[in-house]
Amino acid sequence: MGITLGPNQYGKAEVRLVTVDREGPVHHLKDLTVSTSLRGQLERTHLTGDNADVVATDTQKNTVYAFAAGGVGEIEDFALRLAEHFTGSFEHITGARILISEHAWNRIDVGGTPHDHAFSRPGGEERTTAVTLQDGKAWVVSGLTGLTVLKSTGSEFHGFPRDEYTTLAETDDRILATAVTARWRYSATSGIDWTLSFDEIRRTLLETFATKHSLSLQQTLYAMGEAVLEARPEVAEIRLAMPNKHHFLVDLSPFGLSNENEVFHAADRPYGLIEGTVLRDDEPADAAGLAWYSLPEF
Numbered sequence: 001m002g003i004t005l006g007p008n009q010y011g012k013a014e015v016r017l018v019t020v021d022r023e024g025p026v027h028h029l030k031d032l033t034v035s036t037s038l039r040g041q042l043e044r045t046h047l048t049g050d051n052a053d054v055v056a057t058d059t060q061k062n063t064v065y066a067f068a069a070g071g072v073g074e075i076e077d078f079a080l081r082l083a084e085h086f087t088g089s090f091e092h093i094t095g096a097r098i099l100i101s102e103h104a105w106n107r108i109d110v111g112g113t114p115h116d117h118a119f120s121r122p123g124g125e126e127r128t129t130a131v132t133l134q135d136g137k138a139w140v141v142s143g144l145t146g147l148t149v150l151k152s153t154g155s156e157f158h159g160f161p162r163d164e165y166t167t168l169a170e171t172d173d174r175i176l177a178t179a180v181t182a183r184w185r186y187s188a189t190s191g192i193d194w195t196l197s198f199d200e201i202r203r204t205l206l207e208t209f210a211t212k213h214s215l216s217l218q219q220t221l222y223a224m225g226e227a228v229l230e231a232r233p234e235v236a237e238i239r240l241a242m243p244n245k246h247h248f249l250v251d252l253s254p255f256g257l258s259n260e261n262e263v264f265h266a267a268d269r270p271y272g273l274i275e276g277t278v279l280r281d282d283e284p285a286d287a288a289g290l291a292w293y294s295l296p297e298f
Ligand SMILES: O=c1[nH]c(=O)c2[nH]c(=O)[nH]c2[nH]1
Pocket: 157, 168, 215, 216, 217, 218, 244, 272
């Protein structure tokens, strides 16, 4: 009975690539998930562990980032460039399959004008409410989840303490991205146009994220909550949970390329998780927390 190696391919799956075209004040984003698979004469590694024909998947990932340095263009062209590179550069690699999905971003509208460098991701968002009625008292806590936003400049993070475990570089220009979960407690349960209130709170959250120059996600969180309380008297309290969806600058210097805040690795996890409440100090607090008890996120 003979045993033989059948069809096979290998590569790096789901390379998360974000590029920012910052040539002018109006930034253009590309947000891609790229998977590479190479095919060819790969018997040696499978049968004996001799890797002389194996273009490391790490090299494939680096190639994706390096090729993005000059701009990605259309995903079809980018995929063709990569496929031609792998098959053209390595004798034993005779085929390549490149899969790319492009994730859409829309510009955030600020006062009816599309913002230069603040974006929101369409879809995935939910409007929520949690009504609690107990001992004759009622509370309405409404909110939203999955409001994914990104700004490609206007965000800094520095001045944090450094100890022997600190490696994070200080930055005065980074990508700031998050998926907002917001829950707000209304001060009344009647006489409120719920949809109008929701729409205005959502607009205020988006506009504040876009326009507030950020020194930390915590500062942005507070500014967003404060803006809602300033604009909407019917809201007594707002709680925000905002994951810091890290976008790490890719070091392209090993490939002789510079990276002027243009090519990023969009990390999945771990992520920072910033949570906070913004309150009115003259509003009777929901001291027992009955309105909030066992809500997701808080
Ligand atoms: O806005 C931020 N807040 C943090 O607390 C933090 N921590 C970190 O590593 N990066 C950031 N960014």
